Amino acid sequence: MTKRFVPYGRQIIDEADIEAVAAVMRGDWLTTGPAVAQFEEAFSDFVGAQYGVAVSNGTAALHVAALAAGFGPGDEVIVAAMTFAASANMARYVGADVVFADVRSDTLTIDPNHVASLITDRTRAIVAVDFAGVPCDLDELRSLCEQHDLLLIEDACHAPGGTYRGRPIGSIADLSIFSFHPVKHLTTAEGGMVTTDSPELAERMRQYRNHGIKTDFRQREEQGTWAYDMAALGFNYRLPDLNCALGISQLAKLPDWVEARRRIAARYNTAFADFDGLRTLTEPEDRTASWHLFPVIFEGPDSAAIRASAFENMRAAGIGVNVHYLPVYLHSYYRNLGYEPGLCPVAETAYAGLLSLPMWPGLTDEEQDRVVEMVGAAVGA
Ligand SMILES: Cc1ncc(COP(=O)(O)O)c(C=O)c1O
Numbered sequence: 001m002t003k004r005f006v007p008y009g010r011q012i013i014d015e016a017d018i019e020a021v022a023a024v025m026r027g028d029w030l031t032t033g034p035a036v037a038q039f040e041e042a043f044s045d046f047v048g049a050q051y052g053v054a055v056s057n058g059t060a061a062l063h064v065a066a067l068a069a070g071f072g073p074g075d076e077v078i079v080a081a082m083t084f085a086a087s088a089n090m091a092r093y094v095g096a097d098v099v100f101a102d103v104r105s106d107t108l109t110i111d112p113n114h115v116a117s118l119i120t121d122r123t124r125a126i127v128a129v130d131f132a133g134v135p136c137d138l139d140e141l142r143s144l145c146e147q148h149d150l151l152l153i154e155d156a157c158h159a160p161g162g163t164y165r166g167r168p169i170g171s172i173a174d175l176s177i178f179s180f181h182p183v184k185h186l187t188t189a190e191g192g193m194v195t196t197d198s199p200e201l202a203e204r205m206r207q208y209r210n211h212g213i214k215t216d217f218r219q220r221e222e223q224g225t226w227a228y229d230m231a232a233l234g235f236n237y238r239l240p241d242l243n244c245a246l247g248i249s250q251l252a253k254l255p256d257w258v259e260a261r262r263r264i265a266a267r268y269n270t271a272f273a274d275f276d277g278l279r280t281l282t283e284p285e286d287r288t289a290s291w292h293l294f295p296v297i298f299e300g301p302d303s304a305a306i307r308a309s310a311f312e313n314m315r316a317a318g319i320g321v322n323v324h325y326l327p328v329y330l331h332s333y334y335r336n337l338g339y340e341p342g343l344c345p346v347a348e349t350a351y352a353g354l355l356s357l358p359m360w361p362g363l364t365d366e367e368q369d370r371v372v373e374m375v376g377a378a379v380g381a
Helices: 015-026 034-047 058-069 086-093 112-118 138-148 199-209 217-223 241-251 254-272 303-316 332-336 345-353 365-379
Strands: 051-055 076-080 097-101 123-129 151-155 175-179 192-196 278-280 294-298 354-357
Touching: 015 241, 034 051, 034 192, 034 241, 051 058, 051 199, 058 086, 058 151, 058 175, 058 192, 058 199, 076 086, 086 097, 086 123, 097 112, 112 138, 123 138, 138 151, 192 199, 254 278, 254 294, 254 365, 294 303, 294 345, 294 365, 303 345, 303 354, 303 365, 345 354
Parallel strands: 076 097, 076 123, 123 151, 151 175
Antiparallel strands: 051 192, 175 192, 278 294, 294 354
């Protein structure tokens, strides 16, 4: 029997999910209906936040957050260098400048000491990323934000279901960003959410996701008026009811999936404990990671060559390894804005040896053992 391709991540859809979407299709509201508020409430309850604003993807979530925060030309936003480009692009969408901060080498999350050295009187916010699902140093970042009157934005796309000092991820930063892309912990096909305790920010984000119009059709119906005002330049970033129904159904399974991811991470860590020339990320004792990714880092002078051959051999064997991430400022868009290699040396050194291994709740022990064996072969273990 040929072995199935083992992806680094993918969705799990069951009959209850399909039925939930089908029920919406049989009803009156494909979009702007009741499932949107239900999903927002269920998700914000799950993460312990007052408000959830559902949007069409995680990038849109970052964009409405930047709009609601009111960043613009002349402002600086400090962003972790080790992340998906959208975390930084959110500042560029509104004309603000990105200042890249380096990461801690043990967790690859934003380094608060480096952040402190980058703050100027133009700084407006810190965008911290829970890389791979390991929560970043939220208390240290929060105190920097308080000292300098900055907004703390947590790109938590990798970390739903994680905790920091006993509190759920999504309840701590001023704005927490989530994505529901199929490789993430739960999916709505495409989808995103911002959680916050601020009624003003929530209200502004709702306006920006709906063309910048202050009232929705329900409020207009209640007021018996057809008139509406487009008060700001907004977008159509609405998440349809079909997707929200899928999200509600998926959310019920999230705690079990997080447990499964943590079990897989523990198995990898045990298997790699004695491998020389290879390390995994640290999970600090005061937080729990929900492991969106499971990156390993090949170390030493040959790390880039070992990573390249491991990538090639594992792909050839049907194992869908990947690399997350090239430090954002090394993409040509940012290079063309003047950012240079050498800006964040810890992120650059880690990048040379990074490889994301399969990590999703459907991964079997037998498949994981094959992955471990091939990583062992790469480092001669
Ligand atoms: C850290 C991070 N931020 C933002 C995003 C953007 O999310 P989406 O793909 O839903 O736009 C992603 C998704 O890949 C991500 O990993």
